Amino acid sequence: MSLLEVQGLEARYGLLSAVRGINLAIAEGEKVALVGANGAGKTTLLRTIAGVHHVAGGRIVFEGADITHVSAHRRCASGIALVPEGRRLFPAMTVEENLLVAQSAKREGPWHLESVLEAFPQLKPKLKAPAGELSGGQQQATAIGRALMTNPRVLLLDEVSLGLSPVAVHAVYESLGALLKTKTAIVLVEQDLQRTLDVADRIVCMLEGAIVAEGRAHEMSREQVMGHYFGSRTESTAQRATA
Amino acid sequence: MIWVNQIIQGILLGGYYALLACGLSFMFGVMGIINIAHGSLAVVAAYMLFVLADQFQVNPFIGLIAVVPIMALVGWVLHRLVLERSARAGELVPILSTFGLAIVLDNSMFTHFGADTRSLAPYIGTLDYDSWTLPGNLIIGKLPLITFAVAVLLLGGLHLLLRRTALGRRIRAATVDPDTAQLVGVNARAVYAAATAIAMVTVAIAGAFQAMRATFDPYIGGQLLIFAFEAVVIGGAGSLWGTLFGGIVLGVAQSIGAQIHPQGFLIAGHAVFLVILVARLYVTRDMRHFFRLFRRRAV
Amino acid sequence: MSLRPDTGAITVKRWTGASIATIGLVLAAQVVLAFGPLFLSANLIDRLTTLFIYGILALMWNALAGYAGLVSIGQQAFFGLGAYAAIRLANAGISVYPALLLGAVLVAVVSLPISAFMLRLRAGEFAIGMWVVAELAHLLVNLDTLINGETGTSLIELQRYAAHDRRLYTYWAALATMVALGWLVYLMLRGRLGSAAQAIRDNEEAADSIGVRVLASKRLIFVLSAFGCAAAGALWVAAQITFQPKAYFSVQWSAYMIFMVLVGGIGTYEGPILGAILFFTVEALFGATGVAYLIGLGATAMLFALLLPRGIWGEVERRLGWRLLPIGYQLKIGAEDLPRHDSVMVTTQADAPAR
Numbered sequence: 001m002s003l004l005e006v007q008g009l010e011a012r013y014g015l016l017s018a019v020r021g022i023n024l025a026i027a028e029g030e031k032v033a034l035v036g037a038n039g040a041g042k043t044t045l046l047r048t049i050a051g052v053h054h055v056a057g058g059r060i061v062f063e064g065a066d067i068t069h070v071s072a073h074r075r076c077a078s079g080i081a082l083v084p085e086g087r088r089l090f091p092a093m094t095v096e097e098n099l100l101v102a103q104s105a106k107r108e109g110p111w112h113l114e115s116v117l118e119a120f121p122q123l124k125p126k127l128k129a130p131a132g133e134l135s136g137g138q139q140q141a142t143a144i145g146r147a148l149m150t151n152p153r154v155l156l157l158d159e160v161s162l163g164l165s166p167v168a169v170h171a172v173y174e175s176l177g178a179l180l181k182t183k184t185a186i187v188l189v190e191q192d193l194q195r196t197l198d199v200a201d202r203i204v205c206m207l208e209g210a211i212v213a214e215g216r217a218h219e220m221s222r223e224q225v226m227g228h229y230f231g232s233r234t235e236s237t238a239q240r241a242t243a
Numbered sequence: 244m245i246w247v248n249q250i251i252q253g254i255l256l257g258g259y260y261a262l263l264a265c266g267l268s269f270m271f272g273v274m275g276i277i278n279i280a281h282g283s284l285a286v287v288a289a290y291m292l293f294v295l296a297d298q299f300q301v302n303p304f305i306g307l308i309a310v311v312p313i314m315a316l317v318g319w320v321l322h323r324l325v326l327e328r329s330a331r332a333g334e335l336v337p338i339l340s341t342f343g344l345a346i347v348l349d350n351s352m353f354t355h356f357g358a359d360t361r362s363l364a365p366y367i368g369t370l371d372y373d374s375w376t377l378p379g380n381l382i383i384g385k386l387p388l389i390t391f392a393v394a395v396l397l398l399g400g401l402h403l404l405l406r407r408t409a410l411g412r413r414i415r416a417a418t419v420d421p422d423t424a425q426l427v428g429v430n431a432r433a434v435y436a437a438a439t440a441i442a443m444v445t446v447a448i449a450g451a452f453q454a455m456r457a458t459f460d461p462y463i464g465g466q467l468l469i470f471a472f473e474a475v476v477i478g479g480a481g482s483l484w485g486t487l488f489g490g491i492v493l494g495v496a497q498s499i500g501a502q503i504h505p506q507g508f509l510i511a512g513h514a515v516f517l518v519i520l521v522a523r524l525y526v527t528r529d530m531r532h533f534f535r536l537f538r539r540r541a542v
Numbered sequence: 543m544s545l546r547p548d549t550g551a552i553t554v555k556r557w558t559g560a561s562i563a564t565i566g567l568v569l570a571a572q573v574v575l576a577f578g579p580l581f582l583s584a585n586l587i588d589r590l591t592t593l594f595i596y597g598i599l600a601l602m603w604n605a606l607a608g609y610a611g612l613v614s615i616g617q618q619a620f621f622g623l624g625a626y627a628a629i630r631l632a633n634a635g636i637s638v639y640p641a642l643l644l645g646a647v648l649v650a651v652v653s654l655p656i657s658a659f660m661l662r663l664r665a666g667e668f669a670i671g672m673w674v675v676a677e678l679a680h681l682l683v684n685l686d687t688l689i690n691g692e693t694g695t696s697l698i699e700l701q702r703y704a705a706h707d708r709r710l711y712t713y714w715a716a717l718a719t720m721v722a723l724g725w726l727v728y729l730m731l732r733g734r735l736g737s738a739a740q741a742i743r744d745n746e747e748a749a750d751s752i753g754v755r756v757l758a759s760k761r762l763i764f765v766l767s768a769f770g771c772a773a774a775g776a777l778w779v780a781a782q783i784t785f786q787p788k789a790y791f792s793v794q795w796s797a798y799m800i801f802m803v804l805v806g807g808i809g810t811y812e813g814p815i816l817g818a819i820l821f822f823t824v825e826a827l828f829g830a831t832g833v834a835y836l837i838g839l840g841a842t843a844m845l846f847a848l849l850l851p852r853g854i855w856g857e858v859e860r861r862l863g864w865r866l867l868p869i870g871y872q873l874k875i876g877a878e879d880l881p882r883h884d885s886v887m888v889t890t891q892a893d894a895p896a897r
Contacts, residue, residue: 052422072425081426088423090416101412102427150428277666279615328848334665335613339800340847342615346797346840350833465793469677472670480667506681513678520671521659 003028003063003185004049004080004154010057011041011048018044020209022058026154029183033190033200033217037229041209042189043085046156049187050082051075062154079107081152085159085189087143091132095123095142098131102149109151110182116145120175137168141175154185161192173199193225205229245502248381253498255384257474257491258391259456263449263467264474265398266442268486271475273418273438276326279341281446281471283348283464288314288450289363290352290459296366303363303451311447318443322436330435345464352461363454371455390452394490397445398483404441414438473516492519556732560864572721579710587713591781593822594716595774596802600814600821601723602770603799608809609731609739610763611746613665615796616672617771619679622790623649624772625779626683632699633688639711641699642780646773653768657761673793680791694786697779712780719773726766731811735759743809794836801839804846807855816855 002025011019019041026032034042047053049060051072060068067075089098099113117124120141126134131142140160147155160176161169173195180186180199190196196203196217203220205213205228213220213228267281278284288310295306325344329337364371373385405411413434416424421431453459453467470493478489493512500511579587599621607613627645632638656675663671684691700708730736738759741749750756779785798821806817828835850857858864 050426052425071430072422073428073430076426076428084423084426088420088426090419090423092419093412093415097412097415100409101416101424101429104409104413104428104430106428146427271666275666277670279670325844325848332848332851335607335611336847336851338613338615338666338669339804340844342797342800343840343842343844343847347837347844350836350840353833354837465673469670469674473674476667476671506685510678510681513674513681516674517659517678520663524659524662 001064002026003030005061006045006049006058007061008058009045009048009055009060011044011053012056013044017056018209019048022209022211024204024211026185026187028153029185031180031186031188031199031201033188033196033203034206035190035193035196035203035225035229036206039208040206042206043158045206046082046158046187046189047084050080050156052082073104076150076152077107079151079153080156081147081150081154082156083143083147083158083160085162087139089131089134089139089142089146092130094128095131095134095138096127098142098146099149102146107151111148111151113149116148119148119178120145122171135168136164137171140164140168140172144172144175148179152184154187155179157186157188157190159189159191161190161195169195193222193229197222197225246499247379249498249502250495251381251383252387253495254491255387255391256494256498257487258387258394258494259449259452260470260474260490260493261487262390262394262397262445262452262490264471264478264486264490265394265401265483266445266449267468267471268475268478268480268483269401269445270439270442271480272482273414274326274330274435276330276337276341277472278326278442279338279468280345280348280464282467282469283345283352284314284317284443285446285450285453285467286352286459286461286464287317287348288447289454290356290361292363292451292454293361296363303366303455307448307451310451311444314443314447315440318440318446319436321443322439326439327432327435345468349461349464356461358460360458360460361454362458363451364456367455386452386456390456393448393452394487397448398487401441401445401483410434410437470512473512477516477519572717575717576714578717579713584706584709587709588781589822589826591709591713591716591777593818594713594720595777595781596798596822597720597815597818598716598723598770598774598777599795599799600802600806600818601720601727602767602774603796604803604806604808604810604814605727605763605770606767607803608813609735609743610760611665611743612661612760612764613669614672614767615669615793615800616674616676617767617799618791618793618795619672619676620649620653620768620771621775621778621795622676622683622787623652623679624775625785625790626686626689626775626787627772628776628779629695629697629785630686630688632697638697638699638702638780639715642715642773642776645776646769649772650765650769653765654761656768657764661757661760661764673796676791676793680787683787683791689785689787692786692788694784694788696784700780700783708780712777715780716777719770719777723770723773728811730766735762739763797836797839797843801843803853804843804851805853807853807857807859808851810853810855810859813853813855817853820854 004026006022006024009019009022009024010017022041022045034045036042044053048055051067051070051074055068058068059066062075062078062080065078067078070078090101093101096113099116103112117127122138123141123145126138131139134142144157144160160172164172169192176199188196188200190199197220200217203213203215203217203225204211205225207228213224215224263285267278270276270278291310291313292303292306295301295309296303321344325340326337329340367386370386370389375383375385377383403411405415413424413429414437416427416429417431417434424431424434449467450459474489474493475486476489477492478485478487492515496515497508497512500507500509500514504510575590578590582590599617603614603617606617624646627648628638628642631641631645631648636644660668660671660675683689689695703711731739738749738754738756741752741754742756742759746756775790778790802817802821803814804817805820806815807813824835824839828838846853852860
């Protein structure tokens with residue numbers, strides 16, 4: 001049984017359909033990469049799973065329970081955590097406060113202030129600094145750390161490399177390395193295709209709100225993924241996911 | 244020496260205004276809502292204390308022990324029934340719904356208690372006119388000083404709550420970014436309800452001190468709201484310590500105005516408010532630097 | 543929605559059959575009312591005068607809140623100042639009825655500098671800020687020795703007219719003012735100001751970025767609202783004769799205006815008129831119960847704000863698509879009329895993120 005299942009999901013912005021007919025299953029501990037051009041609906045999908053975007057149709061099932069209409073903070077308490085696009089830290093609050101506020105979820109698990117700081121040692125000297133004053137890479141580390149503090153079973157990462165220098169991106173993925181070995185399921189939206197292929201077990205390609213291809217990471221070549229990214233029709237649509 | 248005395252009275256009066264205003268400032272800072280029923284709710288608390296004192300001979304300070312939790316509950320209910328819906332519907336609906344609430348509260352109190360002005364002064368012994376006389380013929384009233392002290396304590400308490408406690412962290416997170424706060428497990432709805440309850444606690448205390456230092460009747464809610472609002476705006480909306488500063492400026496202006504003309508008390512207060520409002524809008528940069536010397540941001 | 547340019551020209555309609563009929567009816571009704579004194583009793587004339595004044599207030603509060611998005615709890619400032627100006631001008635020797643109009647104009651002029659700083663305030667601050675302006679105006683008017691503080695005075699120059707003449711002149715003045723303001727607002731809404739107001743209501747920043755003169759539009763509506771409320775105040779003192787500052791500057795007037803507009807339909811044209819009629823009826827039926835009726839008003843305003851923010855006419859418009867007065871635009875492609883879409887002042891959260 002999958003940990004998280006999305007069935008026929010639809011989400012809209014006003015009258016504009018952003019996500020339609022999405023069927024996706026995430027198994028426990030699985031690392032899934034979500035790729036696609038801007039506007040494909042990846043962020044909307046993650047936000048809908050996390051509960052901050054209204055579901056227009058379909059279902060979301062987590063650990064066997066229908067959470068389609070459950071509020072975001074309760075989903076977090078159940079074990080779904082989202083690191084939002086653009087980090088969205090609380091800028092006037094210190095790094096420590098940003099991390100501690102996530103303890104409201106009150107879940108049991110290996111992640112607490114000390115272990116998060118072990119995973120992201122670059123934050124140790126910045127603990128009492130306002131989050132708004134940090135560099136991009138440090139902010140990203142704080143954002144991921146904040147999500148980890150909720151001890152999630154599914155971690156949704158939305159464009160963690162966005163706006164960061166290559167050095168900072170490298171640092172983030174270094175820290176993620178340890179995370180990738182744990183039992184936490186991860187759904188990663190990432191523009192950097194190479195990193196995606198390195199990190200993920202499975203790749204899901206989205207285009208214009210729908211899933212157009214899916215496959216094991218080592219079975220798909222970079223060219224194939226880029227083809228779906230740009231919506232080229234040279235690949236057959238036999239891989240369109242229906243499960 | 245009259246002027247020095249007046250200024251001192253004004254500063255102490257400012258403490259009362261800060262007490263009255265801090266709930267309004269808190270709610271506005273956290274939820275962006277201006278609660279038009281703020282003053283009327285203070286009057287509700289005052290009447291509760293009055294009933295306890297008049298019918299059960301309970302000293303108002305003791306009475307607060309019962310009234311404060313009741314008002315906290317009122318705040319929670321107020322948020323769930325009125326404010327939550329209003330905030331969702333847009334910027335203007337909270338103003339309309341809380342205005343309607345004020346009208347309902349004022350007139351309901353009139354129906355129940357009549358138009359007579361009441362006061363809690365008879366129930367606190369000589370406290371309402373006791374004073375110390377300092378060298379140079381300076382008179383410091385005991386009640387005004389206690390009020391000022393309570394105001395500072397309350398503001399300090401709120402400050403500590405926001406800075407040091409888990410609830411305070413949650414409130415600050417939900418204030419700045421409710422969506423992201425939800426993502427990390429903060430129940431924004433519950434946080435806002437708690438913030439409203441906290442604001443109502445301050446309103447209850449403010450109502451008590453209003454009733455002790457002066458009189459009240461069913462319709463002074465509007466006047467209290469205006470004073471609170473003026474203190475908040477003068478000090479900088481959303482800033483807790485700014486509210487103390489704003490209250491003091493208002494109190495001093497009113498006290499000086501009272502010396503000049505019988506109507507000067509109120510006129511001076513409103514005039515100073517408008518002048519500062521205009522000045523703030525046109526001279527914002529310089530003023531902000533000036534004010535930064537006096538206030539620290541709550542959030 | 544797909545455009546098929548090959549099947550017909552696209553035309554923009556400003557009139558529909560229903561709206562032409564409505565305009566005709568309105569004009570007819572106004573003519574009938576003008577001849578009212580010929581067949582209406584004195585009591586009815588007095589009551590209609592009151593109704594017209596309520597209508598003016600509702601129209602003016604709605605202009606400010608519904609079209610400029612500015613909720614004010616202080617329009618009683620202008621109401622009281624209009625009455626005060628009328629008294630002062632009449633006292634200075636100007637003929638009473640012209641003094642009413644001149645007084646309103648003067649108050650409108652005074653409102654211009656007030657708008658300079660008031661309009662820079664955000665929603666809640668503006669609402670209470672205007673209340674402070676009303677309080678200050680009240681205090682300053684009290685300082686005038688002619689007014690005698692709270693005791694007040696009277697528009698004694700009205701004594702020059704016989705009681706029945708007075709009644710008729712005031713009736714016609716109120717009717718003329720309401721009709722004039724009604725047509726003025728209507729024409730403004732049909733013109734650029736209407737589109738500007740709609741854009742401002744939907745998204746002020748976006749409107750600003752496409753060249754809508756946001757501040758100028760708001761200022762125009764602010765001054766108009768001040769003028770209308772002042773005229774209403776002047777007419778009220780002409781009808782009541784006595785002027786006690788406390789009664790004219792009372793926040794109660796804001797409560798009435800908010801009730802009328804909220805119940806009638808904020809941001810619509812027909813709404814305030816409906817609201818004024820409803821309020822007038824409610825007051826006639828329950829006003830005598832005193833304070834209980836005010837509780838009812840407040841509770842109704844709250845319920846409408848929370849549950850039915852579009853008001854009665856707003857709901858009617860939304861569900862039935864009725865638009866009696868031709869203010870908006872309707873696209874016609876070939877022979878097909880496209881449905882009209884309006885945005886209302888209050889946003890709905892149908893597709894908002896889950897909370």
